[in-house]
Amino acid sequence: xxxxxxxxxxxxxxxxxxxxxxxxxxxxxxxxxxxxxxxxxxxxxxxxxxxxxxxxxxxxxxxxxxxxxxxxxxxxxxxxxxxxxxxxxxxxxxxxxxxxxxxxxxxxxxxxxxxxxxxxxxxxxxxxxxxxxxxxxxxxxxxxxxxxxxxxxxxxxxxxxxxxxxxxxxxxxxxxxxxxxxxxxxxxxxxxxxxxxxxxxxxxxxxxxxxxxxxxxxxxxxxxxxxxxxxxxxxxxxxxxxxxxxxxxxxxxxxxxxxxxxxxxxxxxxxxxxxxxxxxxxxxxxxxxxxxxxxxxxxxxxxxxxxxxxxxxxxxxxxxxxxxxxxxxxxxxxxxxxxxxxxxxxxxxxxxxxxxx
Amino acid sequence: xxxxxxxxxxxxxxxxxxxxxxxxxxxxxxxxxxxxxxxxxxxxxxxxxxxxxxxxxxxxxxxxxxxxxxxxxxxxxxxxxxxxxxxxxxxxxxxxxxxxxxxxxxxxxxxxxxxxxxxxxxxxxxxxxxxxxxxxxxxxxxxxxxxxxxxxxxxxxxxxxxxxxxxxxxxxxxxxxxxxxxxxxxxxxxxxxxxxxxxxxxxxxxxxxxxxxxxxx
Numbered sequence: 373x374x375x376x377x378x379x380x381x382x383x384x385x386x387x388x389x390x391x392x393x394x395x396x397x398x399x400x401x402x403x404x405x406x407x408x409x410x411x412x413x414x415x416x417x418x419x420x421x422x423x424x425x426x427x428x429x430x431x432x433x434x435x436x437x438x439x440x441x442x443x444x445x446x447x448x449x450x451x452x453x454x455x456x457x458x459x460x461x462x463x464x465x466x467x468x469x470x471x472x473x474x475x476x477x478x479x480x481x482x483x484x485x486x487x488x489x490x491x492x493x494x495x496x497x498x499x500x501x502x503x504x505x506x507x508x509x510x511x512x513x514x515x516x517x518x519x520x521x522x523x524x525x526x527x528x529x530x531x532x533x534x535x536x537x538x539x540x541x542x543x544x545x546x547x548x549x550x551x552x553x554x555x556x557x558x559x560x561x562x563x564x565x566x567x568x569x570x571x572x573x574x575x576x577x578x579x580x581x582x583x584x585x586x587x588x589x590x591x592x593x594x595x596x597x598x599x600x601x602x603x604x605x606x607x608x609x610x611x612x613x614x615x616x617x618x619x620x621x622x623x624x625x626x627x628x629x630x631x632x633x634x635x636x637x638x639x640x641x642x643x644x645x646x647x648x649x650x651x652x653x654x655x656x657x658x659x660x661x662x663x664x665x666x667x668x669x670x671x672x673x674x675x676x677x678x679x680x681x682x683x684x685x686x687x688x689x690x691x692x693x694x695x696x697x698x699x700x701x702x703x704x705x706x707x708x709x710x711x712x713x714x715x716x717x718x719x720x721x722x723x724x725x726x727x728x729x
Numbered sequence: 730x731x732x733x734x735x736x737x738x739x740x741x742x743x744x745x746x747x748x749x750x751x752x753x754x755x756x757x758x759x760x761x762x763x764x765x766x767x768x769x770x771x772x773x774x775x776x777x778x779x780x781x782x783x784x785x786x787x788x789x790x791x792x793x794x795x796x797x798x799x800x801x802x803x804x805x806x807x808x809x810x811x812x813x814x815x816x817x818x819x820x821x822x823x824x825x826x827x828x829x830x831x832x833x834x835x836x837x838x839x840x841x842x843x844x845x846x847x848x849x850x851x852x853x854x855x856x857x858x859x860x861x862x863x864x865x866x867x868x869x870x871x872x873x874x875x876x877x878x879x880x881x882x883x884x885x886x887x888x889x890x891x892x893x894x895x896x897x898x899x900x901x902x903x904x905x906x907x908x909x910x911x912x913x914x915x916x917x918x919x920x921x922x923x924x925x926x927x928x929x930x931x932x933x934x935x936x937x938x939x940x941x942x943x944x945x946x
Contacts, residue, residue: 583840590837594814603783604816607790616818622870 379500382507386458389510392429393455396448399425422448429514447517454513458506465499529702536699544596551592559585605644609634614665617648622655623680626664633728635674639704643667643676643724646697646708650678650720653693658682658718669728676722684716697722730853733775734759735766735792736811737784745779745839752846762786763795770799770806777853781836782812782819793819804828809852811836815862824857824938832858832894847899857894857934864892867941879921887914892937 403418419441426444429451472492520528562582569575597603605613611629618625634640647665654663660682667676688694688710697720698708706724732754736742739761746756758769762785770778778799784792796808809832810823823831832852838860839845848858868877868889880888890900901911919926924936 587837587840590813590835594835598814603814604790604818608818612818616816619817620866620870 378504382504385507385511386503389451389455389507390458391455392425393452393457395425396422396452396455400449400452419445426518443517443521447514450513450517454510458503461499461502461506465495468495529699529705532699533703536703544600547592547596547599551596552589555585555589555592558582559589601641602644605641610640610644610647610667613644614647614667617644617651618665621651621663623660624662625651626662628664629667631667631669631674631728635669635726635728639674639724639726642700642704642706643674643722646700646722647676647678649693649697649700653686654678654680654682654718657686658684658716660716660718669726672725672727674724674726674728676724677719678722679717679719681717683714684712684718685714686710686712686718686720694720730777730850731755731757731773731775732849733757733766733769733773733778734780735761735763735769735778735784735795736781737761737788738781741781741836748839748842748845749779749849752842754849763791766792766795767799767802770803774803777807777809777830777849779809779811779849782810790819793822797822800826800828805830805855807852807855808832809834809849809858811839815860815866817863817866820859820863820938824935827935829857829935830855833863834858834860835862848894851894856896859893859934859938861889861893864889867892867938876922880918884914884918884921887911888918888937891915891918891933892941894934 399418399422403422406418423441423444426448469492472488472495475488559582562578562585566575566578566582569578602613602616604616608616610631611627614629615627618627635643651663651665654660658680660680663678663680665676665678667674669675686694688698688708694708694710700706701708701722701724704724704726706722709721709723710718711721712718730753732749734742734745734749734756736745736759742759742761746759749756757773757775760766760769766778766780766784778796780792780796782790782792784795793810796810800806800808804826805828807830808823810819811834812819813836815833815835820833823833830852832848834845834848838848852858868885877885886904887900890903895903897911897915898908901908904911916926918924922937922940924940927933927936
């Protein structure tokens with residue numbers, strides 16, 4: 373009976389839409405009047421108000437506000453009509469129930485009063501069902517109309533990729549600077565001291581320190597390389613690399629990847645890091661006892677799913693892990709969908725259009 | 730002791746040849762790619778092959794594949810794989826035929842000359858030399874499991890050295906204690922982990938690794 377639980381929220385949503393719809397009328401009317409009185413400044417004054425309202429409403433509908441004023445204002449105009457439509461539903465319901473109440477039966481038989489009560493109940497039930505339908509329709513309308521256009525999507529994903537790359541380069545620079553480079557400087561200092569030293573004991577101690585530092589520099593470089601492009605990915609492709617990542621996961625991970633051949637290197641790398649990030653999330657947050665990774669290529673789309681039997685509740689809006697995966701995939705027109713109800717289990721599905729080489 | 734060496738970077742190849750020769754090994758051939766490696770192995774039938782994971786022509790895991798291929802052709806051929814990184818996946822593949830005489834070490838370890846030379850000798854003698862990094866990864870992964878949690882810090886240290894392929898005597902020398910003390914530790918470890926006791930070095934490594942791998946999460 374989930375629909376009963378959804379009712380209060382749906383009613384509140386409809387009421388809000390009705391109110392904001394009326395407000396939209398007022399705003400549009402105001403904008404119209406302003407535009408007639410003083411065309412340019414008037415419209416300019418009303419615009420931020422209208423857009424502010426749109427953004428707040430978009431957030432309520434969990435719709436992505438496109439950031440394209442034209443689209444947003446036309447949605448607002450539509451909302452002015454669609455929003456208050458629920459008032460019509462209320463009026464109709466009240467009217468029909470009132471009609472029945474006002475009927476004056478010819479004889480006051482029990483059969484008749486039961487029939488009329490049932491009719492009223494039926495009308496109420498239909499009205500409640502319509503509340504749900506109307507509310508979800510309004511929400512869908514908002515999501516569809518406010519969805520960013522293709523060009524906008526591409527611009528955003530490109531910007532995200534450029535940002536991520538810049539951040540990645542900065543990280544590599546910092547790691548080299550604080551890690552291997554610093555160690556090599558220390559080695560050089562110690563070797564310099566050795567060149568000028570006479571005491572064999574001191575030479576041995578300095579050589580020992582230089583030896584330790586080169587070992588640490590190697591370890592730093594190894595970690596860095598793994599983060600840039602894990603060698604096992606180059607060696608064994610997605611299948612081997614995910615299997616290797618699964619071996620490092622503290623819980624058992626079943627890996628089932630069947631790909632006829634390898635995708636392009638950048639795609640492979642994006643999918644690998646997405647899968648590895650997902651496994652890290654599972655290990656860190658899910659409390660799962662086991663997990664699985666599955667990948668198949670069909671109809672020009674590579675679909676990779678990561679599932680676990682943990683406590684669920686993963687939300688892309690919270691934390692950077694999932695949004696990071698989503699950003700990585702969006703660079704290749706890929707998508708991430710998360711199914712993770714509270715109590716679990718969770719499934720992450722990554723889809724990426726690509727050809728296998 | 731005769732060695733065939735495969736390493737594509739000239740700097741490291743020359744260094745290794747010099748080091749191995751200095752320690753009394755005879756380097757029968759030093760090659761820089763996988764096809765030549767298989768030829769050299771067929772011609773020289775060395776006591777041990779020391780092979781870099783990454784070799785031409787593909788510059789991926791060609792060396793490892795060649796090593797596995799060589800062991801299919803000549804079962805039990807001792808191979809020591811060197812690499813700039815370790816992957817448990819590769820350690821598993823190397824150990825999977827169960828015949829021992831396998832080593833898998835980070836190239837960093839060459840700098841620890843005595844231990845490196847000891848590892849080459851051990852592998853040539855049919856023993857095992859797993860890099861400490863492989864063991865650390867396994868232990869970190871399995872760190873929260875109950876039986877491992879029961880081990881004392883010292884027993885864990887002994888377990889790591891045992892999984893690297895060291896004998897009790899070698900572990901005793903490394904930790905500067907008596908053989909008898911190590912014997913006591915290993916018996917405790919075997920008892921706590923439910924492993925069948927065994928004196929055969931290679932079987933000890935296999936037992937430890939299998940235990941660490943196969944444990945349900």
